[in-house]
Amino acid sequence: MFSSERLKGIDVFVCVADCGSFKAAGERLNLTASAISKAIARLEARLQARLFRRTTRSLALTDAGLAFYRTCSGVLADLEEAELELQAQRHELRGKLRIDLPGAFGRARVLGPILEFAREHPQLQPHVTFSEHLANPIEAGVDIAVRLGGPDLWPAELGHRHLGTEQYLFCATPGYLAQRGEPQVIADLERHQCIAYGWADGRVHPWSFATDEPGQIERRSVTASCVVGAGEGLLMAVLGGYGIAHLPSWLVKRQLQDGSLVEVLPHLATRGQTINLLWMKSRQGLPKVNAMLEFLARSLEE
CATH class of the missing domain: 3.40.190.10 (Periplasmic binding protein-like II)
Structure with missing residues (x-):
């Protein structure tokens, strides 16, 4: 059976961890620093574990103290939440x-x-x-x-x-396609500017293409005229008319709807995550x- 003794000193312990000192915790709880220190000492004795590393200048959680703090702070937050929910009307979200x-x-x-x-x-x-x-x-x-x-x-x-x-689509602006033409097959991409995702070490992410076999994809490296290391950056580049990009559907949904981007090679689009x-x-x-x-x-x- 759960003993109420286990709850003693928990609020003091969490407050000390949050405040970083016995004095600050005492001021918040309206207790003396001595009372705070004794409460922590009793808790450590009951748990048979050191919760804080103490020096004359600092107070820090031990590894055991940190693990205990994570659990205790969550429990206290849940109790506070439960009280708020009881006080509030069911229709009021707070x-x-x-x-x-x-x-x-x-x-x-x-x-x-x-x-x-x-x-x-x-x-x-x-x-x-x-x-x-x-x-x-x-x-x-x-x-x-x-x-x-x-x-x-x-x-x-x-x-x-x-x-x-999500789906991975090939997109470009109407203006870019008006100048360069719309690709019909993978080989056509060799005549286009491709905007690819890349990393700081120079690697470039390959593009994925659907195949004739359901559920199967083919990954190919493309010759990139522009490499950007963030999805939002790729979107900015393709909207700027720099070429064709391979992007997730959620990132370009609005642009496809308002016509600022056009999907190309739709038969080669692939499923994502x-x-x-x-x-x-x-x-x-x-x-x-x-x-x-x-x-x-x-x-x-x-």
Whole structure:
């Protein structure tokens, strides 16, 4: 059975870690520095672990203390959240909501809807971060995550919704095509300016082409007249009329709709990564999490 003794000193410990000193924590909690020190000492004795490295000039978490802090701060945040939810009306969305997005896709397709949702719910405080790696949102402590690609089977603690699959298209401006003509087959690209993605070490990403066999693709290196190391930069280059680019559909959706870009070689377009919406199942019952999930699902499935 869970003992209430385990909760003693947790709030003091988290406050000291946040403030960086016993004195500052005491001022926040309206306790003396001596009382703070004794509370931490009792907690360390009960846990049989040192939580802080103390010197005359500094106070820092040990490795054990850091691990314990991550768990304890999350527990206290959940308790605070539960109290806020009880105080608020069910229809009122309020409090911090942590959302993690992939960089370029998040800025181009997801951040706008999040800000739109936040304007409709002024008590909501989105905390949006961007990361390219497929970190487990549970480990990162986020409520909701959007990911491009990922494993076939996500951890059981995560809710998962597949929102679609990106396509990789070949695009150019109408002005460029009026001057250079529209390519009809892969070989025609040799007579065109190709804008490719590349890295700082000089490598250039090959282009993918659909083949006659369903689901199969062919990767070829292209002679690039311009190399750019970011998706947004590639979009700027192709919109500037520098040539033909190979871009994900989500990045050029608006430009294709308004006619500033034209798709070429449509029969050679390929499927890209899946678009996935993830969330912590333990927090799905919170109105703010559930409402944001539904809103993002509608926005990203359009």
